[in-house]
Amino acid sequence: MDESRPPPLRAPLQWLNYLYAIAAVGAVAGIGAPLLGAFDLANIAMLFPLAVMFSAVRFGRGPAVLAAFLSVALFDFFFVHPHFTLAVSDFQYLLTFAVLLAVALTTAALTTRLGSERDDAEARERESRQLYEIAQALSAAVSAEEIGALRAHSMAALGPDTPASLRETYATLFSTAIEREHYLVEAERNRIEIEAERMRSALLATLSHDLRTPLTALAGLAESLPLAGPPLPPAQAELAEAIRAEALRTHALARDLLDLARLQSGAVTLRREWLPLEEVVGAAMQARSSLLNTHRIGFDLPDTLPLIDVDPVLMERVLCNLLENAAHHTPPAGRIDISASADADTLSVSVSDDGPGLPAAGSPPSGTGLGLAIVRAIIGAHGGKVEIDSPSTGGARVTMRLPLSTPPQPPDSEA
Amino acid sequence: MKDALTHPPAVVIVDDEPGIRRFVRTALESAGCGVNEAGSAARARIELSTRKPDLLILDLGLPDEDGLAVLASVRAWSGMPVLVLSARSDEHDKVAALDAGADDYLTKPFGIAELLARVRALLRRSLRPSEGQSIVSFGEIEVDLAQRSVTRNGEPIRLTPIEFKLLGHLIAHAGRVLTHRQLLAAVWGPNHVEHNHYLRVYMGGLRRKLEPTPGFPAHILTESGVGYRLVL
Numbered sequence: 001m002d003e004s005r006p007p008p009l010r011a012p013l014q015w016l017n018y019l020y021a022i023a024a025v026g027a028v029a030g031i032g033a034p035l036l037g038a039f040d041l042a043n044i045a046m047l048f049p050l051a052v053m054f055s056a057v058r059f060g061r062g063p064a065v066l067a068a069f070l071s072v073a074l075f076d077f078f079f080v081h082p083h084f085t086l087a088v089s090d091f092q093y094l095l096t097f098a099v100l101l102a103v104a105l106t107t108a109a110l111t112t113r114l115g116s117e118r119d120d121a122e123a124r125e126r127e128s129r130q131l132y133e134i135a136q137a138l139s140a141a142v143s144a145e146e147i148g149a150l151r152a153h154s155m156a157a158l159g160p161d162t163p164a165s166l167r168e169t170y171a172t173l174f175s176t177a178i179e180r181e182h183y184l185v186e187a188e189r190n191r192i193e194i195e196a197e198r199m200r201s202a203l204l205a206t207l208s209h210d211l212r213t214p215l216t217a218l219a220g221l222a223e224s225l226p227l228a229g230p231p232l233p234p235a236q237a238e239l240a241e242a243i244r245a246e247a248l249r250t251h252a253l254a255r256d257l258l259d260l261a262r263l264q265s266g267a268v269t270l271r272r273e274w275l276p277l278e279e280v281v282g283a284a285m286q287a288r289s290s291l292l293n294t295h296r297i298g299f300d301l302p303d304t305l306p307l308i309d310v311d312p313v314l315m316e317r318v319l320c321n322l323l324e325n326a327a328h329h330t331p332p333a334g335r336i337d338i339s340a341s342a343d344a345d346t347l348s349v350s351v352s353d354d355g356p357g358l359p360a361a362g363s364p365p366s367g368t369g370l371g372l373a374i375v376r377a378i379i380g381a382h383g384g385k386v387e388i389d390s391p392s393t394g395g396a397r398v399t400m401r402l403p404l405s406t407p408p409q410p411p412d413s414e415a
Numbered sequence: 416m417k418d419a420l421t422h423p424p425a426v427v428i429v430d431d432e433p434g435i436r437r438f439v440r441t442a443l444e445s446a447g448c449g450v451n452e453a454g455s456a457a458r459a460r461i462e463l464s465t466r467k468p469d470l471l472i473l474d475l476g477l478p479d480e481d482g483l484a485v486l487a488s489v490r491a492w493s494g495m496p497v498l499v500l501s502a503r504s505d506e507h508d509k510v511a512a513l514d515a516g517a518d519d520y521l522t523k524p525f526g527i528a529e530l531l532a533r534v535r536a537l538l539r540r541s542l543r544p545s546e547g548q549s550i551v552s553f554g555e556i557e558v559d560l561a562q563r564s565v566t567r568n569g570e571p572i573r574l575t576p577i578e579f580k581l582l583g584h585l586i587a588h589a590g591r592v593l594t595h596r597q598l599l600a601a602v603w604g605p606n607h608v609e610h611n612h613y614l615r616v617y618m619g620g621l622r623r624k625l626e627p628t629p630g631f632p633a634h635i636l637t638e639s640g641v642g643y644r645l646v647l
Contacts, residue, residue, distance in 0.1 A: 212502050213523065215524060216523035216524035217432055220434070220524070221434055224437075227442060247524075251524055274611070276615060278630055279637050281630045297631065
């Protein structure tokens with residue numbers, strides 16, 4: 001590659017430049033010689049800075065300085081009386097020499113500076129163009145591999161004398177591109193996940209709707225059977241009621257399965273609101289009152305319980321499932337207790353019954369496993385946990401522990 | 416229902432599931448209503464404008480149009496009571512329907528007793544709207560709206576002005592569900608419709624004063640995620 005040209009080759013070129021500078025001054029002296037006599041000596045002296053400027057532009061600073069001194073020497077030697085000696089008869093020429101030398105040196109300095117500034121500007125322009133081209137190539141690159149290949153290529157193209165600041169710029173450019181590419185990949189993955197999520201919840205919602213509608217019709221039709229004509233004989237009324245109960249049970253099973261699928265796929269967003277626990281307990285009791293009307297229910301919900309930040313619908317579901325479980329495992333006249341207490345950062349709610357307690361370890365799971373799985377999923381989504389034990393007093397107890405946070409400002413106590 | 420009326424109340428049921436229309440019709444006819452059916456939103460618009468029913472039972476998930484759109488167009492010309500049926504368990508749909516002017520809702524699957532109780536409450540209001548009693552009682556509680564006094568078994572109960580306002584609003588709409596937004600707007604004003612916890616704190620206070628077992632209320636019922644209902 002041309003950038004890796006070995007430096008020693010430059011030395012002969014430098015010497016050549018000095019020779020060219022000497023030749024340029026010589027040429028000026030050659031042009032001036034025939035004019036001597038026709039022109040004033042001061043005007044002939046004006047020719048020499050031209051040669052110096054030419055050398056500065058073409059050959060650089062060193063040759064230009066050489067040309068400046070050579071100009072004075074040649075002017076003295078060929079043009080100032082006595083000719084062909086360096087001796088000076090009239091001392092006023094010393095001033096001419098000094099001015100000539102000063103003009104020549106200044107010209108050499110200015111010109112070479114101008115030249116180097118031009119070179120710098122060109123180099124900067126080349127750098128910006130390269131940067132621009134790389135940036136353009138990067139913005140079209142869509143994969144980490146493409147960016148990596150571009151980076152390897154561009155870094156290799158940088159010469160060994162590339163300034164550190166340019167290398168830094170390159171590094172920034174590539175790291176920005178890699179970051180951008182990373183975010184693009186991330187955004188794409190998120191989009192796919194959201195899409196999958198959307199499809200999953202749409203599917204579950206459709207399934208839920210499609211299962212609930214015919215089961216609603218089935219249960220309702222069975223219930224309306226005794227109303228459709230003359231009163232049914234007791235055996236047939238019983239059958240109609242059994243059909244209704246089975247339809248509702250199937251509905252509940254389908255609902256639980258679909259809800260658990262929704263909860264476990266993370267497709268459920270909590271709609272948290274600040275509310276007193278008592279309200280959720282009341283709603284659940286009301287919803288399950290038909291199951292509980294033969295049980296004795298005890299409440300221990302102190303007035304001092306703080307507000308909790310929960311999804312009211314899902315929390316009602318939790319308590320409904322626990323009440324159902326308790327009702328299921330307790331004889332008709334059994335006792336169910338709902339109690340709650342709070343410390344600085346946790347609310348504990350337990351539902352206990354005086355039934356036979358937990359099944360022995362290893363026994364097959366009962367149908368209520370689904371209900372408890374839903375409880376665990378909902379409480380887990382709220383950042384809480386569920387504990388199940390058999391207290392020494394007998395029966396089974398499910399305790400939920402929910403983290404407490406600071407409730408919003410309560411309304412004025414007396415408004 | 417028959418006794419209060421000179422003509423049987425006319426009900427239109429809109430649902431795309433024939434089985435549901437069938438059993439709702441049977442139940443309503445057994446209770447003395449005249450029933451017409453529609454299986455789509457387009458059919459519903461025709462039935463509603465020609466029959467001018469006393470009550471509309473409307474499924475939200477219709478095949479040709481959202482039930483909410485039908486509700487909105489009904490509300491443009493009629494204040495007839497509307498009972499919404501929802502197969503979706505998403506409470507937001509119910510709240511949207513109630514805030515858009517529906518009077519009550521039922522979630523599928525529902526029982527006939529539940530259906531008839533809602534229908535009776537809605538028809539009572541629409542057929543005898545001017546009937547305003549000043550004394551209302553439920554359980555052991557007696558409320559004198561004119562005297563602004565509340566007693567339990569004759570013993571006076573002290574309510575704060577807000578609690579009384581809340582109770583008055585529930586009594587005015589007894590049997591019907593009221594959304595959080597509706598109650599907040601009625602009691603605190605339209606600037607407080609987002610302050611659900613205000614309502615919950617006051618409702619809890621009201622329950623503790625009026626319900627013998629606040630953890631299992633018999634009259635001031637919670638409809639989780641939707642609102643409250645006073646059952647007399």
